[in-house]
Amino acid sequence: MTKILKGLVTGLLLFLLLSCSREPATEKTVDHSATKKWHVTIQLPEIALPVLMHLEPDGSGAWFENAVEHVQVPDVRATDQGWILRFPAFNNTITLNRTQQGFEGQLTLVKRGYEQTMPLIAIPDKGYRFLPDPEPQADFTGRWEVGFIEKDGTVGQAVGEFDQQGSRVSGTFLTPTGDYRFLAGDAHGDTLLLSTFDGAHAFVFKAVMLEDGSLKGDFWSGTKWHQPWTAERNYEAQLPDAYTLTYLKEGYERLEFQFPDLSGQPVSLLDDKYQGKVVLVSLAGSWCPNCADEMEFLSGVYQQYRDQGLEIICLLYEHFEDFELAAAQGVALEEKHDIDFDILVAGTSDKTKAAETLPMLNQVLAFPTLIFIDRGGNVRGIHTGFAGPGTGRYFAEFKEKFTAELERLLAEDMPIAGP
Template sequence: MKTSLKASTCAALLLGGMAAPAIATAADSPVTGRWDAVLSRNGTDIPFRLDIKGDGPSLQGVFYDGFKPYDGTTSASFQNGNLVLNVDHYLTTINARLDNGQLNGTVSAENRESSANYTFHAVRHVETAAGPAGPAIAGTWIIPLSSPSSKGEKAFRFVVQQNGGEVAGSILRIDGDTGSYTGHFKDGKWVLSHFDGGRPGVIVVTPKGDGTLEIQQESARPAKASSDYGSEAGAPDGRYAPALVAYRQDVAKARGLAEPDDFLNHTKVVDPNAKFTFNFPDNSGKLISQDDPRFKGKVVLAVVTGTWCPNCHDEAQYLVELDKKYRDKGLAIVALNFEEPDQQETLKRQKAFVKQYGVKYTYLEAGSPAQMWEKVPQLNHLDTWPATVFIGRDGKVKAVHSGFASPASGAFHEQLKADFTSRIEQLLAEKPVVAEADTPATGKALALNR
């Protein structure tokens, strides 16, 4: 699908009627305030809200994920009419020139998930009267797939929040959600889009007379080789189908339509009685294994991840919270990080990622995405980014959670947090197992919690 809306019309449709812009002060830059911005590539326009605040060293660009602000830029400058906004944790840069009150330029995105160059245009936001509310579509919808995704899924979820005529919708798949696509109702449809420094995209949602929603999606991203990211090359992938149909959850169930995959049953451990092992270098090149003192006898979350993966960005922010809460209680988190070969020498994006999110847990360099199965052979059907492995104090895998549902997924994110914390606390409550060498002369291991 190629969107036919012009950039200026698309921005007005998507962004009109939202909250009032930031008020510039004498200390602010000439670009400070709220902008209606548009990325364009291959005939597709992707509108998004961009707020700019501060001046000089404090200049910052703020993106939005749905209704919530996302402080996305890692550095920014405005000199001699030229604006530069850097989003280093996505390797994205906006370069634009302020001319006659408008910003025009380019967006370069080196992130392999969305590697591309876009044209960039932004105008000052002007408040307009709220448009029609549109039909009520809030809630969870099921999207059955005409052919399985490259990960074997037969259905996705479409999670919608609605505020009058403004909608925030997210497609939730086994590896996580798309981020929150946001927009307004006009001419019988919602044009929803998303850009937070990564995963730019636009979907058009049209309510049909039979109660379904037609979802047309266009990411404006170049195709990537699925084999590089944990899928079989050439496999049909329903996730990128240009047109999808969504059914209310109860209707889908009544009709016996396919259900989305279970996050806890998609990836399984090969041998539940074997210890989960790893041995990868840290950033200094030192090999770190599961026997390192920082992991020995602790509850461990081993996360298969990569900083090119937007859903891994979502999860890292939550893992930082878990690390702060449970580190002193016996939890250790380790990222088994898979970066593209051209990133492995400098780790530029990873370093920015760690800094942006305040990551204090261990990062190990496991290899490239294509090496995932080779480097983590203990898991079956491992094909999601991220995948979180829950390991007990005995070193054995207790559960594997595929993907990460971000706050854009609403109740599914809350359920994920409840499941994670419940499982962690249950594992922490279990007493350590004394190693065989530490037991009495009988030579038998003694489990202290028996």
């Protein structure tokens, strides 16, 4: 069989398996009270997103699996027809209604100014993600120099890191503004398939390895986003330094703001609480998984270093302008990550509008963005984006550099005021 014919056969098989949201009906009725593991298929407009769900029959717990990541569902509620799974920190919901074969339902993602809804089905887990018996003919392991092609033809720089064990593939993409977290999937023929559902995002990546060893692929996110991408294997691929992308405009040395906390009380860096302290200011949103990763990290950092003079402020930029709604999301974020530092409602998630709330910055390029302020109130560094646990060694490298910078600032004495 020629390579072209093999490619056509592989493509047809993948089309049949991935373009349809429904599994063939089975004659046997599922015993919901005895089934914990479910193979969930979320139907995006052009492709299906598979993910493994663990649901305790009594509703006492639920989580979704993406490679080594288990995404816990904080709020599981019983209904007459089945279950409602809520992710309060992201404000997203899954409904599950019982059927003879499992569940049917819907994923609802709340975005800025609208909602995305996607139908889904769940059947008892069959032990695979995309394909029951994948047969890989290509090895996708390694580091890849990736270009995500924008609608205007410009190319967004990224780095792909993949690990293939047999037909199973895991990995992530890193960009200058963050990472795509934990991805899991299969290699079949010369095709790579990866997906994730983390409570906030519904991502699918597909790529074909060409004869020259490069990749040509597509990326789908929710109901609105499709983007082509290409990649070449490059073990030296690097991203721009995250400490150089966001900076103070000329003539500024300090960050100045006043925003309400979750109870509506105004908070400023000029408050006594922050005087003589090293302060980390994070620009974040409850809707942002990278921000959630950073909040989890900073919560532990605060507990470790607060007695040495560290304070942290989270500036919250939400999808809606209503203060009460935004504050409620802040409370959910606070509870999820056991946050003991101040969370302030600063504005909306539109980056242009967010930049207007902090006019001393050259831009707000990414959520999260972390600003380092010394004991004298001077901005000493700004880190754009966050390479979280899904990035492996990149996360370890970030933590090492972050800790060194933080401890250096904490070791400095309070500047003596001039005459």
